[in-house]
Amino acid sequence: STRDRPARVMSHWSEADPEYSYILGMQAFGMEEAGHYQQAEARALQCVSLNPKDTWGVHALAHCYEMQGKTKNGISFMQDCEDKWANNNYLSIHNRWHLSLYWIENCEFETALQMHDQYMAVSPQSEMMDMHDSAALLWRLHLDGVDVGERWVPAANNYENYLDQAYMPFNDMHAMMSMVATGRDQQADKLVAALEDNLDGSTASSDIIKLAGLPIVKGIRAFGRADYETAKTLLANARHNAHMIGGSIAQRDVINLTLLEAAIRSGDQSMANGLLAERTLMKPSSPLSDMFGARANAAVAD
Template sequence: MDKLDRFGAQVSHKDQLDIDVFGEAAELMLGYAPDPVGMINTLLEKSPDFIMARCFLAGIFLTASDKRRQPLMHKHYDILATQAEHANEREKGHIHALKLWSGGNLYAASQAYADILNTCPRDIVALQLGHQTDFLLGHASSTRDRPTRVLGHWSKTDPQYSYILGMQAFGLEEAGHYSAAQSMAERCVGMNEKDTWGVHALAHCLEMQGKVDEGVDFMTRCEDRWGNDTYMSIHNRWHLGLYYLERCEFDTALAMHDAHMAVTPKSELMDMHDSAALLWRLQMDGVDVGDRWNVVADNYACVIDQAYMSFTDLHAMMSFAATGRDKEAKAQIAVLENAATANTDTGTIIQQAGLPLVRGFEAFGRGDYAAAKRHIGNARHNSHLMGGSIAQRDVINWTLIEAAIRDGDTPMANALLAERTLMKPHSPLTDMFARKAA
């Protein structure tokens, strides 16, 4: 008979001490705390036949969004393929999801994680990995629905309950249910002040409703609980930076960048995205960001050939456009043009969203604002395909507004500003855009 992990899901492994270590690592990952990967690597050195632990590690590499991590996922999948006959049904579902992603079937892999939860709703690893694939693929409705389907199988007596509420809150926010999302996010953070994903969800809820002052108050008041040594600390500060931008407190936002988001040659891609996205917005707002772009562009130049996640490609182009690196910009577009012809999920995403948006940002960097308007305007409503959140993809709308203003297209700029204030009240930033358009 199979044993249970600490969450109540079956594992085929028989060593309870190993299972306990796996559970601890999985719970660390729920809080985006270090170092679940190191723990599982050590565990697999001791017990290489621990199937579920290897599924978890491979899943972390699957959701890493950096193509340089994919060989590690393939390595562990190849081992799992030889162990599959000894796996239970839950574990076979994980192996199937890894197989699909390895074969380029990204959407099917995301659904495979959902299928696991139908029969094993206490598999919190499948829930978190599936939640992250929803984020990478821009699946707003799935981001909302995935935690909904399992929530009834958990209760507030479960130590992990807040994490599920945090996922649910983020999904509700991405699907536009802002009031319900805020209530659930507040409930999550009230249960667990150190739930960095719950903090992240509440930051999104307040930002999307234009509750800027409330957002700043919340984030600064509890920074000692979310701003420490977690994988989310930089990104949550990026959200705080968005509030400062909305209030036109550009110096404060830039100081926050320098204190927490400055890129080094060893920075992870997701941290680089936060830096690039903040610098790009600041530069559009007329802030002199000095030479901060150089190391960012140097790092992105190393991944031009990935053509893997369009979200990465767009942020890379920001750095090339901002630094006038025409050679790198042209090389990236050429790579994407080739990748867009592939009959794969990635090829479709690049064709429908990634390539035209990258072209638009490249044109903006060259000062060809008419071309920037054309490329961005034609593709922006497909931008969800490239993944990320609504708040992150809002840089596309910012850039289109600025392109319209710089091209002297006041009617277009005013129309876009009308869109912007539909769900949010006027802010100092919106008013600044309006003055520039006038």
């Protein structure tokens, strides 16, 4: 695993090695994804103290603060070292995305939207990873009740080029968000059909599609059609297999958020309260959770 591979070689490295920070950063991210948040945070802090320009270490620490609900720490850290991680590198946009998650957690949606427009707006030349960051942020803002207008269109245009590949369900999940948001029903059909065509093979890819990818993609489509009961069933049954599709825990949290909003919109207060209890376990002080909770109560009252 990403946690264990660096551990196997750690004894061969020391702070005397100029590239030692990269081993620390890799291990910090692996430890965070395995749930060892405090140890991961210590590793990531050691990494960025040795090399403030190690953007993977910055990324690992951003994850640690996100998963522990340390929103204030995350914003402060990312802003204080912005000149170190925000230059022309592979992770600069993605680290902006992580900073935006903190703004969303604080319900500062306009700030998150401004960051999207300044750093994550998709062009025909955008890399797939950058398209995912845009789609994931816009979908979260949509769930939060923010009108994001036509910002979906460039990403949807790009994703259309990959709908028949069924290469990685993590990609397909974000592609479906953009198809739903732009009302592209035929393209959504094409994406579902591509996944179904690869459903019954003997490869690991087929198992992933069957257990996680297809129900998640279809659940997002059902949500877009306001079929919240179907969305709840599909997403609830697949979300604990979601690690199979790729991406990080923070990235896959959009599945839980979509399920939560589907529960609220269908008046299912029991499910909404259960999902909010899960979030509160790691994020006991969250304006975003408070907002969803208030909406869940209001939906039942109505």
